[in-house]
Amino acid sequence: MSIIVDHLYYRYDAGTAFEKEALTDINMVINDGEFVGIIGHTGSGKSTLIQHLNGLLKPAAGSIYYNGEDIFDKGYSLKELRRKVGLVFQYPEYQLFESTVINDVKFGPSNLGLSNLEVDLASFDAIKKVGIPDNMIDASPFELSGGEKRKVAIAGILAMKPEVIILDEPTAGLDPKGREDILSILKSLHREMGMTIILVSHSMDEVADVADRLVVMNAGKIVATGAPAEIFKYYDELENIGLSVPQTVYLMNKLKKNGIDVRNGIFNPDDAIREISRVFHI
């Protein structure tokens, strides 16, 4: 079950001189409870693809099935879909508009026609999940720091209690601390709530750490999909399409080339430290 993308095509400005094929024959399956990283260079079609997943863009051809139902069918409720599949845009802090943090978070759930109590509960719960302290909930969102604003924006989607959450470059432009915060929020949503998460990014270091599976895109096509360790074997090919693998992979490969017998498939710094300690008996 969950999301199936079937032979999806999309064109911008169809029928004019600006026409551009943005997505070509996209096929993928995203299973319940999976943490998928979508990786690609700027302009590879990542953002265009995810905007199809909650029905914001209509494909030129192909279909998307959510839990077995075609989301572009006439009778299918896009409003219901957008509740279940939450989409956090790039730089989501620019969409904040309310006078207080809590009111902004409430915007989503109150559009769903829930009772006031349910809206309040869902909103407080979401704010707690992203780690915004209680004394900030009545502050103006415009007074917060960049990282905090982004957390509020993510809470705005979480408050709708989605089953799947899609995030477009959620750490772009944040400092290391803010980035770490966001990634650990995602990790805990995945582990503790069993939420399906789709993380769009152009940084391998970032997704390698959190995703179960990677989908690599280039020029509107999916070029590879698999577990991070699998994907990172092809670091030459990845570099050709403007992507780099995590620094750790380069280090381990260099060690190997120099005749040091380290194991394959290590990409995260903690594992690397352990492996190097093992080899050198430190």
Place this chain on the structure above:
Amino acid sequence: MLRDITIGRYYPSGSIIHRLDPRVKLAAAIIYIISLFTYNTVPVFSLATVYLLIVLLLSRVPFLYIVKGLKPVVLLIILTGVMNLFFTGGGNIVFEYMLLKITDEGIEKAIYMMLRLMYLMIGSSLLTYTTTPNELTDGIEKALRPLNRIKVPVHEFALVMSLALRFIPILIEEADKIIKAQASRGGNIEEGSLISRAKAMVSIMIPLFISAIKRASDLAYAMDARCYHGGSGRTRLHPLKYGKRDIFGYLIMLIYFAAIITLGIVI
């Protein structure tokens, strides 16, 4: 969604019209508009139609694209037609019902008025389809330069205009993004009760205003950082110069206008 707005958007086809000096195109648009308001006769309007069609074909802008650009003013055109139809006095009455009277003169006037508005719209949008905003403001600045002597800040006017034009696509893109982001939170300006629609509208307008103001202030800083100090003493990378084809363009314009006047007087 909003990407469908074509009004005022440049359409790159590299045609002969695109390569004309912007001043020629500006003059042509003005002369064409004046010509539409000279005589209400069949020969004059036929010539105006043919002239417009030829320029349209030469510009290689798809016809459909131009029709799409007319959409926002369709209501205005129809309204003008209806007004003229019912409220023109004189002539023979063709149809009468209570207070409403339609005269043959009214019908004639309504048709001319609707055609005139439509041609005016197509003519002026052809200017923006075939001229980039930068060329256009360069053209205006150069054409109005003599006014500098009577202390009109021509350069500043041109700059303000080019900035405004430059920001239209940026703000459209921004609005498109915010609309989608709020739609992802269930905010929909197209359906639901009046109150929820108004609220969804607010959720789009506020972020849009904030970002517009922020962009304006960023731009001001960026200009300051590059020591921008207005028009005096600035030179251009690509100075505007008339070529053979521009003189030819002016000639065609003159002949067209003379033909319109002659047709109007003689027939």
